[in-house]
Every structure is written in C-alpha cells, then in structure tokens.
Amino acid sequence: MTFVEGPVTVTVPATSANLGPGYDSLGLALDLRDELTGEVVADGLEVTVEGAGEGTVPLDESHLVVRSMRAAFEIIGKQPAGLRLHCRNRIPHARGLGSSSAAIIGGLVLARALVAGGELILDDETLFQTAAEIEGHPDNVAPAFYGGFTIAGEDDALPPGEGRHSFAVRTAVDPRVSVVVFVPEAGVETKAARGLLPETVPHSDAAADAGRTALLVAALSDAPEHLHRATRDFLHQEYRRPAMPESLALVDELRADGVAAIVSGAGPTVLAFSNGVESGETTKLAARCPAGWACHALRIDMDGVRIL
Secondary structure, eight states, X not given: OOXXXXXXXXXXXXXXXXXXXXXXEEEEEEEEEEEEEEEEESSEEXXXXXXXXXXXXXXXXXXXXXXXHHHHHHHHTOOOSEEEEEEEEXXXXXXXXXXXXXXXXHHHHHHHHTBTTHHHHSOHHHHHHHHHXXXXXXXXXXXXXXXXXXXXXXXXXXXXXXXXXXXXXXXXXXXXXXXXXXXXXXXXXXXXXXTTSOSOOOHXXXXXXXXXXXXXXXXXXXXXXXXXXXXXXXXXXXXXXXXXXXXXXXXXXXXXXXXXXXXXXXXXXXXXXXXXXXSHHHHHHHTTOOTTOEEEEEEBOOSOSEEO
C-alpha cells in the first residue's frame, strides 16, 4: 500500500435536509462548496482553515475532517506518518446547510484519494456507511456524497446488536428547480434544535406529514408547481420556533405569499424554492432577505463530492 505524491483536492457541496416534511429522510445537494486539500507528509499534523470556522474550529486531531480521514485510513489499513490539511470553507457552520456532513464526506473521500488504489479497498458503499455512522444519520451525508436529491434512512441491523445499516436512493430533480437560502448571523446547534422535539406526535400529524413527503418527491421530480403544498411540515418546524423565531417568522411570511419556504435542516437558515437562479422570481426573493442576513441563490448540485 502506498500513498500518492503531492496534494489532493476535493470539493463537497452544502446540503439541506428535511425539506419540510421529509424529516431525517430527504436531502438536497446545493451548489455551495467547501474545498479540502490534503497531503501526506513525513510527520506531524498541520491543519489550516480559511472562511467559515476560521479562528474557531480546532486545528488538531479533533477537527472533524481529520477525524474522518483517520476513520478512512483505519479501514484502508494504514495511517500516514504525517498529514497536511487546508480547508477553504464556504458552507456556514451551525446554520442547517450540512457543514458537518461536508466535512465528513470530504475527509473520507480525501483520505481514500491519498491512497493509491484506495477505491478498491474502501468502496463507495462502505464509505457511505462510515459517513452515516460518524454523522449519526444519513440524510445529509447522502446528498453530499451522491449529489442531487436523495431519500435516505436506516434498516435494522442483521444480525442484531451490530449497529444500523443506512440506505440512500438518488431520485430525479426537475431542471427548473433552484433555491434561495437566507442565512442568519447567529447559528443554532443541531443538538439544541433536536432537543425541542417531542417524543411523540399525534397520529393525524404523522399521516399528514407522510402524504406531504410523498408529494414532495413527485413535486421535485417533475411537478414543481406543487412545491408549496408539498413542503408543508407537521413534525418538527413549529416545535423549533423558540430556538429560531426570526427564521420561522420569515417562513410564515414567505408561505403566506405562496412561496415554498422551509427551515433548512435543523436551522436557522430558511430555504425557498425558486425557478432558476437568474429568474425574476429569484431576484424578488433575494430582495426579501432580512437585514444582516446573507442570501445565496443556488442551483441544485448534481455531482456530489468531486476530486479536482
């Protein structure tokens, strides 16, 4: 087993999970990318970060990209003597746009690419299962890896007691679909957002949410005129209002005007579906960005993680 000479660079997209009713199951890759460059060196660990997380994320073995790379090298069967990593981060942290999934997928793919013949040892399925295990659920890592629109979940392990097996299916996205994301200045940690959810929900809410989730798959595939109805959520957004009142207020305002708007992932970013990044509809949506927030008009990313 040998490591490749010189640096390797990968890019990985932002993602939005849930998409309203598809709680912990639906995910969409967005054309906003982090770029990771890694190199095997003689010894030590050097981590540098520019962009999102600069000056705040750890620069040692606890860095999520480094931890993910170590997991890949462990599966491959050899840890390098030294590593140099540079992260150019464009995906905002703790905003519901999949920054942790991007770090995990990017780190795993980067490590595999640094090993000659790495894909023969660490295949795509094993890499995806490893990413889902590190993240704790597959809804964000699936679109980050495969690109496009994915439906993901977990099967019971066979035999019992050996963890859970994740699955992901990529499905079509209508080429007319794009998004506008409104990113607040302050973030919300996923753990805190999940902590607001009740242990149980009414059967009627679960049934209604299942119907909207099915409709959303159809709407994104080839019927975007139904996106407003399809993105109506019954399971999680309203419970999270105390943690992100400004975000839910913006969702309410947009939906009242017929815009298919949702909380992206665990929030607090608001995502609104549009009909093309250069369309008049997108321009009008961008003009509604609250003061102090960032706004991005984004295409759906169909590629997933890429090696440059």
